[in-house]
Amino acid sequence: MKRLELIPDVVRHSIGGELVRSQNGETFDNVNPATGEVICKVSKGSDEEINSAVESATQAWKVGPWSQYNQSQRSSLLRRVGDLILQRKEELAELESLDTGKPISETLNGDIPRAAFNFHFYSELCAHQVSPSFRSDDGSIHTTLREPLGVVGLITPWNLPLYLATWKLAPALAQGNAIVLKPAELTPLTAFAMHHIFQEAGLPPGVVNIVQGFGGASAGEALVKHPGVKAISFTGETVTGSSIMAAGAPTLKKMSFELGGKGASVIFADADLQLAAKTATRAAFRNAGQVCLAGSRLLVEESVFEQVISIVKSEMAQIKMGDPLDPSVTLGSLVNLEHRNKVASYVEYARKTKGHEVIVGGRIPDRFPESSAYFEPTLIKVDSQASRLIQEEVFGPVLTVQTFNSLDQAIELVNGTKYGLSASVWTKDINKAQFVSGKLRMGLVWINSWFIRNLHTAFGGMKHSGVGREGGQYSLDFFSEMKTISQANPMFDAPTKTWI
Numbered sequence: 445m446k447r448l449e450l451i452p453d454v455v456r457h458s459i460g461g462e463l464v465r466s467q468n469g470e471t472f473d474n475v476n477p478a479t480g481e482v483i484c485k486v487s488k489g490s491d492e493e494i495n496s497a498v499e500s501a502t503q504a505w506k507v508g509p510w511s512q513y514n515q516s517q518r519s520s521l522l523r524r525v526g527d528l529i530l531q532r533k534e535e536l537a538e539l540e541s542l543d544t545g546k547p548i549s550e551t552l553n554g555d556i557p558r559a560a561f562n563f564h565f566y567s568e569l570c571a572h573q574v575s576p577s578f579r580s581d582d583g584s585i586h587t588t589l590r591e592p593l594g595v596v597g598l599i600t601p602w603n604l605p606l607y608l609a610t611w612k613l614a615p616a617l618a619q620g621n622a623i624v625l626k627p628a629e630l631t632p633l634t635a636f637a638m639h640h641i642f643q644e645a646g647l648p649p650g651v652v653n654i655v656q657g658f659g660g661a662s663a664g665e666a667l668v669k670h671p672g673v674k675a676i677s678f679t680g681e682t683v684t685g686s687s688i689m690a691a692g693a694p695t696l697k698k699m700s701f702e703l704g705g706k707g708a709s710v711i712f713a714d715a716d717l718q719l720a721a722k723t724a725t726r727a728a729f730r731n732a733g734q735v736c737l738a739g740s741r742l743l744v745e746e747s748v749f750e751q752v753i754s755i756v757k758s759e760m761a762q763i764k765m766g767d768p769l770d771p772s773v774t775l776g777s778l779v780n781l782e783h784r785n786k787v788a789s790y791v792e793y794a795r796k797t798k799g800h801e802v803i804v805g806g807r808i809p810d811r812f813p814e815s816s817a818y819f820e821p822t823l824i825k826v827d828s829q830a831s832r833l834i835q836e837e838v839f840g841p842v843l844t845v846q847t848f849n850s851l852d853q854a855i856e857l858v859n860g861t862k863y864g865l866s867a868s869v870w871t872k873d874i875n876k877a878q879f880v881s882g883k884l885r886m887g888l889v890w891i892n893s894w895f896i897r898n899l900h901t902a903f904g905g906m907k908h909s910g911v912g913r914e915g916g917q918y919s920l921d922f923f924s925e926m927k928t929i930s931q932a933n934p935m936f937d938a939p940t941k942t943w944i
């Protein structure tokens with residue numbers, strides 16, 4: 445796969461194993477947010493492309509060679525795909541950084557290796573799946589098997605494009621489904637590259653179809669409404685999840701939602717303050733805060749506020765903002781100008797509203813081209829839990845800080861938003877850590893850490909942060925139907941019989 449193939453003049457859809465343009469010829473610009481320059485054009489998918497993608501997925505699932513693949517064959521194929529991603533890790537990392545503006549150090553050492561690992565991990569799990577069997581007192585044997593759902597739709601966001609697409613692709617393939625993927629309109633390149641990788645890995649045509657384009661009133665919505673699609677796995681904003689749920693209701697789709705977050709780092713006075721403040725800074729500014737698991741809220745016990753803030757400020761001073769392709773850069777640009785302006789408007793709100801103090805940053809830096817989407821790392825002290833900066837997902841390099849005086853108050857503040865995705869609890873008192881973890885309405889709680897993960901564990905959010913869980917067996921469960929087969933055995937002369 446040569447570099448030139450990865451950035452074509454026009455990114456096309458992958459349907460039935462072929463690269464195709466939109467039937468109506470429509471395209472849109474793919475812009476590098478760090479420069480404002482157009483990287484390439486992208487075919488804009490519509491109902492026609494979704495219809496033909498679902499048609500080819502249906503053929504692949506029902507009658508193509510894919511329908512005959514056994515567990516071992518699927519496992520080998522997943523391994524090959526993971527290997528190919530690793531072989532092309534440098535190119536893929538570059539594409540991801542060009543599309544998103546995120547530092548190459550993150551894409552090369554984080555996103556892309558993780559994308560490969562998603563395939564390797566599910567290759568293993570796929571090979572070792574077991575079906576539970578039960579023998580009743582009457583001698584009958586009952587086995588629950590897992591079967592593919594059929595055609596599934598995957599809709600992914602721009603903040604971790606390949607990482608999240610592969611997080612859904614791998615388990616969906618492990619379970620033998622055929623797929624239509626609709627990547628985010630802002631980040632089409634690594635999904636496009638996956639067309640070549642799947643071809644090279646020998647995936648039969650039509651098993652994975654990729655339709656580029658937009659969401660609402662466009663390709664994404666058409667995918668959700670399509671009667672031939674059995675399930676939608678969606679990662680994105682909470683409001684989008686809500687409209688997808690409504691749009692999918694008439695066709696009774698199975699749905700999984702990973703939605704927005706408003707993560708918190710809670711630092712108690714007895715914590716290792718140096719480690720806690722340093723990690724909290726990283727939690728806030730990785731990928732310029734455009735991470736669902738970002739620790740965008742810092743909550744500090746009042747007695748150590750000055751100490752913690754001074755460490756956070758010195759950590760922030762070390763952040764190097766600049767060209768995402770420079771390996772020493774730790775903060776790139778935001779994903780586009782529109783999003784950068786949204787982030788800037790939250791800081792404007794803070795400046796104009798009582799009870800906010802901008803401690804660090806808060807400006808659009810002037811040393812980059814005007815059409816680039818950079819924003820300074822920003823620290824804002826907030827007095828009221830009702831502030832929009834506390835209640836809404838800013839999704840940018842903006843860290844708020846609040847203080848608390850008691851355990852109960854800390855718990856109340858962390859839980860006091862509509863989101864429930866993640867929090868980090870920092871204390872040396874393990875009893876306190878356990879107690880607070882138990883009280884938090886969050887899908888993920890870290891103790892004295894942030895962002896550590898084991899892919900077997902359940903991943904997802906409570907409240908408005910999600911519906912369902914992904915990860916390990918949970919994703920395999922989502923992407924499959926269960927079928928119970930029961931066989932009577934008249935040779936057993938059982939005293940009792942079990943009936944439905």
Ligand code: NAD
Binds near residue numbers: 604627
């Ligand atoms: P978004 O909701 O705007 O878009 C996500 C995807 O949905 C895109 O592919 C988009 O084209 C598509 N889409 C939009 N409207 C649609 C519709 N009506 N029907 C069908 N598809 C539609 O989200 P985004 O701005 O790309 O991503 C950022 C959001 O994602 C943040 O809220 C972030 O917290 C969330 N996120 C959550 C997780 C998690 O695991 N919980 C992980 C990453 C990102």
